[in-house]
Amino acid sequence: MVHVAIIGGYGSAGVAVADELVDRADEDSERDLELTLIDDGEPGGGLCILRGCMPSKDVLSAAQHRYQVRHDDRLEGVPEAVPERVVAQKDDHISGFAQHRRDHVHELAERENVEFIHDTAEFVDDRVLEVGDRTLEPDYVVIATGSAVNVPDLPGIEDVPFSTSADVLDATEFPESAIVMGFGYIGLELVPYLSEVGGVDVTVIEHDEHPLDEMEPAYGETILELYREHFDVEILTETDEKRLEAIGSGGDAGSTGDEATTAADATAAASDGVRLHVDRDGVEETLEAEELYLFTGRRPNVDGLGLENTALEVGEGWVGSTMQARDDERVFVVGDVNGREPILHVAKEQGFAAGRNVLRHDRGQDLEAYANVPHHVIFSGLGVYPFARIGHTPATAGESDMDTIVVSSDASSEGVFKSKNHPEGRATLVVNAEDGSVLGYQGLHLHADVMAKTMQLAVEMALDVREIPSRAYHPTTPEILDSLLRAAEAELEERSENGAAGPPADADRSE
Numbered sequence: 001m002v003h004v005a006i007i008g009g010y011g012s013a014g015v016a017v018a019d020e021l022v023d024r025a026d027e028d029s030e031r032d033l034e035l036t037l038i039d040d041g042e043p044g045g046g047l048c049i050l051r052g053c054m055p056s057k058d059v060l061s062a063a064q065h066r067y068q069v070r071h072d073d074r075l076e077g078v079p080e081a082v083p084e085r086v087v088a089q090k091d092d093h094i095s096g097f098a099q100h101r102r103d104h105v106h107e108l109a110e111r112e113n114v115e116f117i118h119d120t121a122e123f124v125d126d127r128v129l130e131v132g133d134r135t136l137e138p139d140y141v142v143i144a145t146g147s148a149v150n151v152p153d154l155p156g157i158e159d160v161p162f163s164t165s166a167d168v169l170d171a172t173e174f175p176e177s178a179i180v181m182g183f184g185y186i187g188l189e190l191v192p193y194l195s196e197v198g199g200v201d202v203t204v205i206e207h208d209e210h211p212l213d214e215m216e217p218a219y220g221e222t223i224l225e226l227y228r229e230h231f232d233v234e235i236l237t238e239t240d241e242k243r244l245e246a247i248g249s250g251g252d253a254g255s256t257g258d259e260a261t262t263a264a265d266a267t268a269a270a271s272d273g274v275r276l277h278v279d280r281d282g283v284e285e286t287l288e289a290e291e292l293y294l295f296t297g298r299r300p301n302v303d304g305l306g307l308e309n310t311a312l313e314v315g316e317g318w319v320g321s322t323m324q325a326r327d328d329e330r331v332f333v334v335g336d337v338n339g340r341e342p343i344l345h346v347a348k349e350q351g352f353a354a355g356r357n358v359l360r361h362d363r364g365q366d367l368e369a370y371a372n373v374p375h376h377v378i379f380s381g382l383g384v385y386p387f388a389r390i391g392h393t394p395a396t397a398g399e400s401d402m403d404t405i406v407v408s409s410d411a412s413s414e415g416v417f418k419s420k421n422h423p424e425g426r427a428t429l430v431v432n433a434e435d436g437s438v439l440g441y442q443g444l445h446l447h448a449d450v451m452a453k454t455m456q457l458a459v460e461m462a463l464d465v466r467e468i469p470s471r472a473y474h475p476t477t478p479e480i481l482d483s484l485l486r487a488a489e490a491e492l493e494e495r496s497e498n499g500a501a502g503p504p505a506d507a508d509r510s511e
Contacts, residue, residue: 013335016351045098174198
């Protein structure tokens, strides 16, 4: 009998591990499995369902409808968003999704040799857990505890109240003005929501010249233009935060988020607003607003796990590609908590891989590394202008030894985007110059998220652009893919005719 304990049994990664172990145990009768699922979540369901990708898309959809009406000069009148209804619908949907997740976990626990413990787990020694009044010593431990809000180490932050993404998703009232720190995935999605639904005067701090710095500048510049002109957001680029302080006294600090780990409580409760000192190109400036929003990302959630009582040390490289902890070969770490790639579908795939590798290790077999093709979608611009990345970008392809062709197309050059009243954005295709296989796709335009699956197939199946039909139904937005395919094919033919001589590998043939 091999005993596996999973800490974080309600989350996506933990459930994936459990499902894989149970399925494999059913197929293989060589050794029995004992499985203990542990989670203290209340009500439980995992970050994605309760406070992440699913509730955020629910509230963004309301803002999207309002924006598209407001943005269309052919229509008169702008509908008012009713935050109470937005939140109520979100809560109703999320309640059902979370209940489905909990039901699945509890059904697993009804199986022979599977147990669910609704309590907090803490390591007291290597692979020795205290769970309530019980002590468990499983053969293997899987840590799947997700992530927590990353509060930056900035002078004065302990004295200032702030709100997080979780607070935005529950908000029925909004401040008149706000400062936003963090303009990555979370900020790109929620900043337009604050402006569109909350009517908030938003100022965003962006450290770099533009967001989406993993892409060529045109993408970040498009985001800046859209957010400034379409959502009336002030974005201070190449700006660094220096220190924070509370303004005045006698106010109510409000919520700091149900998962925020901060000391901004009694001290900050006397604040009437926030003052942020920043450095803009060597010049110090002072910003003031009613509220501070931290969209500064997330960190591995290991608080209270008692890792100090084990050989495990959290840091860069602490979890390998097999999902095995560097410091203990019988501990596997999956999902956001391992810090490798905090995205839902990756967390689930890591869970499946970890489940297989636990059993391989138990049998003395070689473990298999988990590797995935990058597949990211940001619902920027309220989801009207989503950013999708599949596989290689021009930058990552340039770092490889491959000879590549890069072609781009602007949405404004495609009549269909004009017809649908959203001509903004662009798309890029990265192709292997030797065999024509698709290496990557990126899009920032209407329906780019919908095209992500199609392009995932092209990348992961290494399809040759010359064999992919370049004829979308007309007029539909995938026509932008046709332009990319035709441009790449033409480049391949030109190189072939010229004996592989042609434009440099990073040539951008915008149409």
